[in-house]
Amino acid sequence: MKNLLEKLHIDAVNAGACTGAGEWLTDPAGKVLVSYNPATGEPIAEITQATDTLYDQVVERAQKTFETWRTLPAPKRGLLIRDLGNALREVQEPLGELVTLEMGKIRVEGIGEVQEMIDICDFAMGLSRQLYGLTMHSERPAHRMYEQWHPLGVVGVITSFNFPVAVWAWNTAIAVVAGDPVVWKPSSSAPLTAIAVQHVANQVAADYGAAGVFNLVIGSGRTVGERMITDQRIPLVSFTGSVAMGRHVSETIARRLGRSILELGGNNAIIVTENADLDLAVPAILFGAVGTAGQRCTSTRRIIAHRQIVDHLVERLIAAYRQVRIGDPMLPETLMGPLVEESAVEEMLAALDAARTQGGEVVFGGGRLLERGRCFVEPAIVRMPQQTAIVQEETFAPILYVMAYETLDEAIAIHNGVLQGLSSAIFTTNLLEAEQFLSASGSDCGIANVNIGTSGAEIGGAFGGEKETGGGRESGSDAWKAYMRRQTNTLNWSRELPLAQGIKFG
Numbered sequence: 219m220k221n222l223l224e225k226l227h228i229d230a231v232n233a234g235a236c237t238g239a240g241e242w243l244t245d246p247a248g249k250v251l252v253s254y255n256p257a258t259g260e261p262i263a264e265i266t267q268a269t270d271t272l273y274d275q276v277v278e279r280a281q282k283t284f285e286t287w288r289t290l291p292a293p294k295r296g297l298l299i300r301d302l303g304n305a306l307r308e309v310q311e312p313l314g315e316l317v318t319l320e321m322g323k324i325r326v327e328g329i330g331e332v333q334e335m336i337d338i339c340d341f342a343m344g345l346s347r348q349l350y351g352l353t354m355h356s357e358r359p360a361h362r363m364y365e366q367w368h369p370l371g372v373v374g375v376i377t378s379f380n381f382p383v384a385v386w387a388w389n390t391a392i393a394v395v396a397g398d399p400v401v402w403k404p405s406s407s408a409p410l411t412a413i414a415v416q417h418v419a420n421q422v423a424a425d426y427g428a429a430g431v432f433n434l435v436i437g438s439g440r441t442v443g444e445r446m447i448t449d450q451r452i453p454l455v456s457f458t459g460s461v462a463m464g465r466h467v468s469e470t471i472a473r474r475l476g477r478s479i480l481e482l483g484g485n486n487a488i489i490v491t492e493n494a495d496l497d498l499a500v501p502a503i504l505f506g507a508v509g510t511a512g513q514r515c516t517s518t519r520r521i522i523a524h525r526q527i528v529d530h531l532v533e534r535l536i537a538a539y540r541q542v543r544i545g546d547p548m549l550p551e552t553l554m555g556p557l558v559e560e561s562a563v564e565e566m567l568a569a570l571d572a573a574r575t576q577g578g579e580v581v582f583g584g585g586r587l588l589e590r591g592r593c594f595v596e597p598a599i600v601r602m603p604q605q606t607a608i609v610q611e612e613t614f615a616p617i618l619y620v621m622a623y624e625t626l627d628e629a630i631a632i633h634n635g636v637l638q639g640l641s642s643a644i645f646t647t648n649l650l651e652a653e654q655f656l657s658a659s660g661s662d663c664g665i666a667n668v669n670i671g672t673s674g675a676e677i678g679g680a681f682g683g684e685k686e687t688g689g690g691r692e693s694g695s696d697a698w699k700a701y702m703r704r705q706t707n708t709l710n711w712s713r714e715l716p717l718a719q720g721i722k723f724g
């Protein structure tokens with residue numbers, strides 16, 4: 219561990235705020251935050267959290283940087299992000315391992331998360347030459363009308379524990395290319411990964427004289443998070459986290475007429491029809507439900523299977539679940555590590571109790587594995603007679619509820635019958651079923667897949683969901699538009715002054 223921390227410049231005690239290389243800031247009044255390894259319960263390192271004074275200092279620095287950063291041509295800003303991607307390539311393994319150490323996802327997933335960071339940097343670099351606006355035909359002669367996209371200002375990024383570094387990259391790579399400095403408030407459950415990323419970003423920014431573009435403030439949601447969402451100096455906050463917190467964030471930012479991108483909880487389902495290829499469906503469900511110990515926003519939480527095949531599917535899933543090796547997430551043979559903290563274990567057990575009370579039968583797993591550590595559980599499969607209250611909730615743990623259906627219309631109604639709308643999938647080899655699922659009256663989610671599970675999105679698409687998932691989109695496609703301000707320009711090159719709508723005035 220010591221070696222790993224050294225490689226990533228993590229000290230025993232780390233400053234909780236930073237605006238660039240040599241600009242790490244500590245206020246002795248800052249409270250100490252200890253980061254623990256959820257697999258062993260041992261402390262990894264400490265952080266002196268940012269105080270109000272440091273928060274202000276960081277935002278002022280970012281604001282000042284905006285004045286120059288916005289004037290640099292976007293393709294030049296893209297070069298910085300290209301270099302960030304290359305610097306991340308160099309630390310991919312250790313950074314991925316730190317993700318594993320600090321939040322417990324298995325090593326390949328930790329390294330895969332850093333790959334997402336690299337991918338979005340490549341994407342943003344290309345995007346830096348493609349921040350296109352439209353041109354329109356003016357209704358007036360000798361007039362030209364077009365739109366341009368300008369940098370917006372300082373962007374606040376508040377991230378969740380479960381993708382502690384990728385979510386920052388999805389936002390930051392795009393925001394920085396768009397001309398916006400970023401201030402990052404990471405989750406208090408994964409602050410060290412943020413410090414490691416900041417060191418990488420600092421080194422790249424220094425090469426461009428661009429300190430103040432990547433900024434970090436570590437502190438609790440109640441202090442730093444709250445400051446950020448009420449801060450008029452921050453025109454856009456991208457928030458990733460639970461629905462409960464997202465509702466508060468959304469209301470607070472709306473009150474000051476600021477902008478938010480909300481990436482909140484999901485309750486993702488897969489419909490498995492009688493025409494499904496179960497050789498595809500079973501491993502996809504296994505990865506979706508057990509991968510990251512069920513702690514992805516896109517984790518598969520509900521299976522809606524045709525009555526003819528549901529028993530057989532459950533048998534196959536149980537056989538697959540039996541093969542899952544649970545243990546030290548650093549070991550290559552492990553498929554499932556610990557949950558992030560003990561309270562998550564308690565929430566899982568409470569959800570299973572509620573499911574039993576609501577008529578469910580736990581047909582596999584669901585127990586604690588105390589011999590492995592306080593945060594280890596067995597993943598659970600629960601047969602439910604219907605979509606009861608507990609099934610409609612997102613429990614951030616590896617619980618898979620299985621329900622049966624007769625007709626595809628009924629399956630889609632069950633599928634859409636929850637408040638969240640992030641990711642969804644259908645397994646079928648029947649074209650008509652697939653098209654119905656993707657149609658306007660099919661899945662109501664932001665992501666809908668055919669013969670692919672719910673988790674593991676690519677960065678090229680716009681990522682996000684509907685309903686209580688918050689409606690935000692980030693990462694690929696045209697998600698960049700949220701980080702810029704649109705300006706419509708009309709230019710008169712005639713010697714007349716015709717008014718729009720043919721109005722004669724005076």
Ligand code: NAD
Nearest residue numbers: 377378379404405439443444459460463481482483484515
């Ligand atoms: P959380 O809501 O507990 O915390 C998220 C972030 O909000 C943290 O950084 C936290 O410190 C901060 N926060 C807390 N109080 C705040 C306040 N008053 N003001 C501003 N910020 C505040 O979520 P979590 O447990 O870290 O993450 C799990 C949740 O995130 C799940 O619901 C999951 O589905 C969701 N998630 C969604 C996506 C997505 O893209 N849709 C991606 C990852 C995770």
